[in-house]
Amino acid sequence: MTDQTLEVTDQILARFPDFVVADTRKSFEGYIVQVENLIEFATALRDEMGYDYLSSVTGVDYLPNEQMEVVYHAYRSTGGGALVFKVQVPRDNPVVPSLVSLYPGADFQEREAWDLLGIRFEGHPNLKRILMWEGFAGHPLRKDWREAYYEEDGKPFGSRWPGGQVYRVEDKNPFGKNVDYPAGFAPETWIPEAEAAVYAGVGKVEHPNGDGLDTEEIVVNLGPQHPSTHGVFRVVVRLDGETITALEPVMGYLHRNHEKIGERNTYLMNFPFTDRLDYLSSMSNNWGYAMAVEKLMGKKANPPERAEYIRVIMAELTRICNHLWAIGFLLNDLGAFFTPSLYAIKERELILDLFEATAGSRMMCNYFRFGGVVRDFPPGVLDEIKKLVYDRLPRKINELDVYLTNNEIVRSRCEDVGVLTPEDAIAYSACGPVLRASGVPYDVRRADPYGIYERFDFDVAVRYHGDVYDRYLIRLDEIRESLKILQQAVKDIPEGDIIAGRPAYQVRVPEGEAYGRVEGPKGELGFYVVSNGKPQPWRYHIRAPSFINLTAMEKMCLGQKVADVVVVLGSIDIVLGETDR
Amino acid sequence: MYGKGIWEGLKVTLKHFIMSYVDDFRFGKKRYYNEEGIKHRSSAQTEGIFTVQYPEEKLITPEEFRFIPFLIYEEGEDGTQQDRCTSCGICAKVCPPQCIWIVQTNDPETGRPIPEPQEFFIDVDICMNCGLCAEYCPFDAIKMDHDFELSVYNRHENNIFNKARLDKPVSYYANIRPRNYEAEEAIRREKEAKKAARRSG
Numbered sequence: 001m002t003d004q005t006l007e008v009t010d011q012i013l014a015r016f017p018d019f020v021v022a023d024t025r026k027s028f029e030g031y032i033v034q035v036e037n038l039i040e041f042a043t044a045l046r047d048e049m050g051y052d053y054l055s056s057v058t059g060v061d062y063l064p065n066e067q068m069e070v071v072y073h074a075y076r077s078t079g080g081g082a083l084v085f086k087v088q089v090p091r092d093n094p095v096v097p098s099l100v101s102l103y104p105g106a107d108f109q110e111r112e113a114w115d116l117l118g119i120r121f122e123g124h125p126n127l128k129r130i131l132m133w134e135g136f137a138g139h140p141l142r143k144d145w146r147e148a149y150y151e152e153d154g155k156p157f158g159s160r161w162p163g164g165q166v167y168r169v170e171d172k173n174p175f176g177k178n179v180d181y182p183a184g185f186a187p188e189t190w191i192p193e194a195e196a197a198v199y200a201g202v203g204k205v206e207h208p209n210g211d212g213l214d215t216e217e218i219v220v221n222l223g224p225q226h227p228s229t230h231g232v233f234r235v236v237v238r239l240d241g242e243t244i245t246a247l248e249p250v251m252g253y254l255h256r257n258h259e260k261i262g263e264r265n266t267y268l269m270n271f272p273f274t275d276r277l278d279y280l281s282s283m284s285n286n287w288g289y290a291m292a293v294e295k296l297m298g299k300k301a302n303p304p305e306r307a308e309y310i311r312v313i314m315a316e317l318t319r320i321c322n323h324l325w326a327i328g329f330l331l332n333d334l335g336a337f338f339t340p341s342l343y344a345i346k347e348r349e350l351i352l353d354l355f356e357a358t359a360g361s362r363m364m365c366n367y368f369r370f371g372g373v374v375r376d377f378p379p380g381v382l383d384e385i386k387k388l389v390y391d392r393l394p395r396k397i398n399e400l401d402v403y404l405t406n407n408e409i410v411r412s413r414c415e416d417v418g419v420l421t422p423e424d425a426i427a428y429s430a431c432g433p434v435l436r437a438s439g440v441p442y443d444v445r446r447a448d449p450y451g452i453y454e455r456f457d458f459d460v461a462v463r464y465h466g467d468v469y470d471r472y473l474i475r476l477d478e479i480r481e482s483l484k485i486l487q488q489a490v491k492d493i494p495e496g497d498i499i500a501g502r503p504a505y506q507v508r509v510p511e512g513e514a515y516g517r518v519e520g521p522k523g524e525l526g527f528y529v530v531s532n533g534k535p536q537p538w539r540y541h542i543r544a545p546s547f548i549n550l551t552a553m554e555k556m557c558l559g560q561k562v563a564d565v566v567v568v569l570g571s572i573d574i575v576l577g578e579t580d581r
Numbered sequence: 582m583y584g585k586g587i588w589e590g591l592k593v594t595l596k597h598f599i600m601s602y603v604d605d606f607r608f609g610k611k612r613y614y615n616e617e618g619i620k621h622r623s624s625a626q627t628e629g630i631f632t633v634q635y636p637e638e639k640l641i642t643p644e645e646f647r648f649i650p651f652l653i654y655e656e657g658e659d660g661t662q663q664d665r666c667t668s669c670g671i672c673a674k675v676c677p678p679q680c681i682w683i684v685q686t687n688d689p690e691t692g693r694p695i696p697e698p699q700e701f702f703i704d705v706d707i708c709m710n711c712g713l714c715a716e717y718c719p720f721d722a723i724k725m726d727h728d729f730e731l732s733v734y735n736r737h738e739n740n741i742f743n744k745a746r747l748d749k750p751v752s753y754y755a756n757i758r759p760r761n762y763e764a765e766e767a768i769r770r771e772k773e774a775k776k777a778a779r780r781s782g
Binding site: 155156157159160161162163164165166168169265266268269270271272273339343346349350353356357358359360361364366374375378379384387388391392399402403404405406407408409410411503505 | 583584585586587589590593594597623625631642643644645646647668670671673674675676677679681682683684685694700701702704707709710711712713716717725737741760
């Protein structure tokens with residue numbers, strides 16, 4: 001991989017001597033591209049060098065330098081390390097050309113960067129707020145923006161100790177006084193522009209076959225309060241009869257600005273917050289974050305052998321939990337009311353019991369630390385895991401397979417519904433089971449290995465039709481592969497320490513940037529962390545797989561019937577805690 | 582044959598239905614409303630009913646289960662209470678949602694802090710049960726509780742716990758976390774033995 005990277009470095013610097021320079025800041029990687037030439041650079045990257053998968057787009061506010069930086073992480077869909085490139089623009093007028101025409105997967109991420117950081121992407125087809133609402137003042141991730149409950153720039157707050165003056169935040173900042181509106185904004189008379197644009201599509205249109213019938217397209221809101229949106233999530237669809245002609249996911253109802261909270265927190269404090277992103281798979285979230293910061297901390301944070309095994313065991317058990325949940329609730333969305341989901345949840349419950357016995361909580365595990373994990377398995381837990389992975393789970397997965405896979409109703413509702421071609425899957429930056437069900441065998445555990453995954457014998461599950469049925473089947477396949485990994489891991493796990501060095505509540509993280517990505521159950525989960533040597537991260541960004549997989553949702557749904565939206569959404573498998581952050 | 586898949590599936594549900602009775606029968610004893618039965622019903626061997634009839638039945642909480650911190654005091658033989666907490670403030674510094682407030686005690690004459698808390702507050706509405714305070718407390722003075730039934734009618738009046746509400750005796754801790762307690766006591770004894778050896782030697 002190093003040779004390949006070197007080769008690429010020479011190639012890029014030789015190819016673009018005028019407007020690309022290597023990023024020479026200490027512990028930073030990649031290239032800085034002149035903003036005028038970004039499109040040219042990205043085109044060459046995609047078409048000539050094979051970096052066809054734009055994984056992450058985000059911004060960083062370098063307030064002291066009066067600069068905004070947009071950071072892109074691109075990969076080859078055949079595997080390998082990241083190619084990082086950045087553009088720098090002045091902070092008072094940050095304008096960057098949009099890459100949506102080249103990489104459609106940048107769509108939501110650029111909107112997010114506009115929303116939270118105020119970076120304007122020129123040429124973006126639909127640049128409006130995505131997580132915040134239109135009546136929101138300012139761009140909250142800017143370093144000089146302060147929340148209503150602002151106390152200090154970084155935790156721990158001085159008012160807690162030694163002279164703790166206890167107070168309740170809602171007394172200090174009562175409801176109604178905790179909101180700022182933009183200048184000239186009147187909430188009572190406001191008509192949302194974005195809504196108007198969505199509904200502008202409603203109107204009489206000539207029926208294409210010209211039979212003289214007076215027909216019109218209608219707009220239907222699915223959600224935000226809808227049992228099948230798996231949370232508070234809204235899908236606006238335009239319908240011709242029952243056929244979908246346009247679709248737009250609307251999100252942010254559960255937004256809490258996780259990233260701002262993360263930048264106020266010290267490094268350690270972020271662990272319990274990452275649990276609450278994708279709250280069905282907290283162990284994987286922990287790992288992604290731990291990995292990014294461990295990269296910055298360097299060698300002294302390398303986890304000992306036993307900790308590596310524990311991490312793999314926990315992450316794979318989490319994957320099984322998540323996929324069981326996804327399968328169960330996909331069936332719920334199909335109308336099989338709760339019998340399949342309860343069968344799936346029963347097995348998940350046994351795994352959660354083990355999480356509770358080890359980490360202390362069933363879902364909010366908070367189990368990883370920099371350089372290891374919190375505690376070793378208590379006596380008996382490893383034996384229980386063995387019973388599950390050797391005996392019970394394989395049996396139960398087969399039972400689920402018999403129960404559902406050949407069911408005629410499942411097949412007729414799922415086959416050829418919500419098809420995503422491999423080209424589209426890559427272009428839209430789809431990840432995880434969605435990408436692999438479309439015939440792209442891309443799995444971070446193999447494409448860019450981390451932890452000790454290289455030691456295990458397992459296959460990257462892949463299916464080729466790209467429809468809902470394949471996205472269901474691939475989850476069964478992945479559970480089986482996870483069981484394979486687990487069977488090897490519980491057999492080989494050595495004795496030893498579970499954390500590098502002494503556990504410390506203050507960690508020193510040297511200056512620099514790092515991007516840690518893991519193959520979470522929902523796809524590539526990336527954490528981008530910038531440190532300036534302070535106890536709190538300067539920038540803390542999450543590449544959330546549920547969020548980015550939704551970019552391809554319109555593509556999957558166009559031309560389908562409205563009843564299939566719910567099924568397609570169920571097959572993408574989103575969690576709103578992570579989508580809205 | 583169309584419908585074969587559905588039929589195969591129905592056989593699975595039928596099996597689940599029958600097995601829930603067979604499992605009861607196989608267990609041989611009363612499987613409900615007793616600890617042994619609950620344990621069996623949530624083990625890897627079970628085929629039948631998983632659910633627990635809360636609140637009549639409660640799941641057995643494992644030792645590491647964590648919910649809302651409490652403070653430990655040592656009980657003297659004459660009934661005196663000695664706080665383990667020295668108000669060093671590490672728990673307040675490490676708390677992610679910053680829900681711990683500590684007031685240090687100052688010596689009334691010298692004005693210098695003395696190592697015991699005057700007051701100790703936890704806003705349990707904000708506490709996220711992460712357990713970092715207990716993890717990093719150097720004096721084993723704050724630990725995570727097992728009591729999860731904390732619903733009240735008025736959270737504004739009840740949900741900021743003060744020191745009196747948080748204090749629990751060390752025997753309570755030894756009772757809910759016997760393995761951890763033993764391990765910590767062993768370390769303490771070892772340290773004391775070393776100290777004694779140094780003093781005499």
